[in-house]
Amino acid sequence: xxxxxxxxxxxxxSILTADFGHLRGAVQAAExxxxxxxxxxxxxxxxxxxLTFGPLVVQAVRDATDxxxxxxxxIEEPERYLAAFAQAGGTTLTVHVEATCHLHRTVQxxxxxxxxxxxxxxxxxxxxxxxxxxxFVDLVLVMSVNPGFGGQRFIQTATSKLRRMRRLLDEFNPxxxxxxxxxxxxxxxxxxxxxxxxxxxxxxxxxxxxGSVAENLQALRAGLGxx
Numbered sequence: 538x539x540x541x542x543x544x545x546x547x548x549x550x551s552i553l554t555a556d557f558g559h560l561r562g563a564v565q566a567a568e569x570x571x572x573x574x575x576x577x578x579x580x581x582x583x584x585x586x587x588l589t590f591g592p593l594v595v596q597a598v599r600d601a602t603d604x605x606x607x608x609x610x611x612i613e614e615p616e617r618y619l620a621a622f623a624q625a626g627g628t629t630l631t632v633h634v635e636a637t638c639h640l641h642r643t644v645q646x647x648x649x650x651x652x653x654x655x656x657x658x659x660x661x662x663x664x665x666x667x668x669x670x671x672x673f674v675d676l677v678l679v680m681s682v683n684p685g686f687g688g689q690r691f692i693q694t695a696t697s698k699l700r701r702m703r704r705l706l707d708e709f710n711p712x713x714x715x716x717x718x719x720x721x722x723x724x725x726x727x728x729x730x731x732x733x734x735x736x737x738x739x740x741x742x743x744x745x746x747x748g749s750v751a752e753n754l755q756a757l758r759a760g761l762g763x764x
Contacts, residue, residue, distance in 0.1 A: 543712060544735040547573035548757055549607055550750070551718070551740035552598065553589070553687040560594075561601040563744060570751040571758075574605040574629075576718070576738045578684075579622070581612035584636050585685035592618075592625035599626025607631065607676075607738075609657065609718070611684045616643045623650040631655030631678055634666045644673050655716070659684060660692050664702045671709040676736070677702060681729070682719030688741040691720030696732045703733030723760035730761060 550572050555563035564575055577595055582588040595608060608627035612618065615632040616639075622630055630647045634656055637643045647654040655676035656667055660683055667677055679702055681695035699717060706713045717729045718738035726737055743753045 544714060546730060546761060546763070547714075547736045548754065549574040549576040549716075549736060549738050550743040550754070551576040551578055551687070551738050552744070553578045554741045555744040560597060563750070564598050564601040564604075566750040567743065567754070568602050568604050570754040572604060572743075572754060574607050574736075575602060576607045576609060576740075577627075578687075578740075579608060579610050579612060580685060584613045584633065585611045587685045592621040595622055595625035595627055605629065607655070607716075609655075609678065610636075611657075612636065616646055619643070619646050619650060619652075623647075623652050627652055629653040629655050629676055631657050631676060633657045633659065633684075634670070635659055635662060640670050641673065644670060648673075657684075657718075660695065660698075664698060664705055667702075668705060668709070671706060671713065674710070674713060676714040676716055677706060678716040678718055678738075679734070680719055681717050681721070684719075689720055691725055695719075696728055699729060699732040699734050723756040726757055726760040727762070 550567045580587045580589040605628035607629045608622045609631045613636050630652045644654045653675040656674050657678035659680050681691050682689035714736050715734050716736035717734040721739050722742040
């Protein structure tokens with residue numbers, strides 16, 4: 538299976554379900570196993586019903602790896618914290634369209650900080666919510682679970698949403714990455730790519746007690762026909 542010719546497939550393990558007591562080792566294990574990026578889920582307990590971590594953990598991950606860091610800001614008023622996460626080492630800063638009143642200004646702030654700009658949509662948010670901002674971003678993230686917790690079941694209608702989002706991006710920003718996050722594993726990774734995603738976030742499918750990080754990433758690659 539191949540992605541769009543100009544958009545290579547990438548797998549970005551999320552550390553949300555990793556052992557934070559051995560975070561450095563968890564990150565380095567993903568890098569050694571061939572991960573393309575590390576995904577960091579920042580939650581504020583307001584935009585989503587959970588709390589995770591802030592810039593200090595992002596800095597710790599940056600110190601552990603040279604891989605690109607995707608900082609997924611599931612927080613209200615993300616514009617207040619962008620500089621801190623950029624300084625901590627974030628490569629891509631992704632904000633939710635539902636979380637900021639002035640999305641274009643927030644995206645421009647990310648660009649001015651020297652980071653890649655991403656926007657994310659919750660499962661109930663229509664794809665048209667990114668139509669006007671699409672030309673200005675590097676990545677669009679389609680949530681295939683309701684954000685806030687790891688280990689949730691994939692929402693099946695996300696495949697249709699990915700397909701429609703890819704068509705929208707082909708019209709307004711063909712080189713924009715399309716990422717999917719939530720409930721992705723070896724059994725459905727090929728399906729989300731077939732419907733348009735070229736970046737796949739995997740948390741509990743990578744960090745679990747069923748196999749090593751290397752074994753789990755190998756299973757994801759096998760699901761994509763890359764093994």
